[in-house]
Amino acid sequence: MASETNDVHGGVMADPMASETNGAHGGEGGVIADPMAVDAHGAEQGLIADPMHQFEIKRQIEIDVFGIDASFTNSSLFMVIAVVAISAFLILSMRGRALVPGRMQSLAELSYEFVANMVRDNVGTAGQRYFPFIFTLFMFVLFCNMLGMIPYTFTVTSHIIVTFALALFIFLAVTVIGFVKHGAHFLKLFVPDGVPVVMLPLLVVIEVLSYLTRPVSLSVRLFANMMAGHTMLKVFGSFVVALGVIGGWAPLAFMVAFTGLEILVAFLQAYVFAILSCIYLSDALHMHD
């Protein structure tokens, strides 16, 4: 697996966390203090702000909508690539429509059944109508995570705004579904059964707060896993280059194993995102029944 050291220009790569020397920035001499201030001077030295530089958003096509920056960025590009990849995979695999599936059709049916079972087990029959949404969500997060494992690509889900947008949408949708289905009775979600009346005021506050932190935890889980994983890949990749031909084999072996782990984490985080959405949906539809 190639290490992601595309920021290295020329030889010396002593220490990825060494302090930068690009002039006086009053108390900000550290390498990781100002990741967005990477300039040509830093890039030439080859070891400045490497781990965080990969998350930079670059505009591909500038679009200005009444003063709002709606440019087509590398993030947008990879979202489009993910959607095209998912559509191509599913449409082309099912083209044969064989009764006994071949390899590609098996994969498509496998992914369908995996999510269908997840929805049925966690939400029940009332949740079957939400299956297309959960399937889309799962496949989108999975493909975005997996595309990020290819060297030189951009990981869409490694930005909090992307994962927070997804999680906020799920949270709002589940809350609206709950209110539409149960009306004001939905608020009984925050009052568990069999609780002494004395404890109710405190317990309701705690329940409401824990409900409101759901989108935060959902989004931060995916974001932190993706960002930490890719940062570690970059740091260990720079170790491989720094130690060179003589000592570079040890970090390289670790890199191979860790890349395997990151592929597992990519799948796992997509699965956890989807299954938690199913659980929240089931809470709203069935209300602890």
Add this chain to the structure above:
Amino acid sequence: METEAAKLIGAGLASIALVGAGVGIGTIFGNYLAGALRNPSAAQGQFANLLLGFALAEATGLFGLVVALIILFAF
């Protein structure tokens, strides 16, 4: 104390939260293994819960990591 030094110390302190992640993940997998060795036929059925528990335990540790990163980069 300089802002830069305080940031680095704060980030280091916030990363201690990952100890909790390590303990939690070890607990979950240890209990799964103990249960699987007692009742191997039931182990496969609980595999999904294992993965879910692992992700939830790791998440809380990663919240600490996110605080560390916020201290480093957003202040």
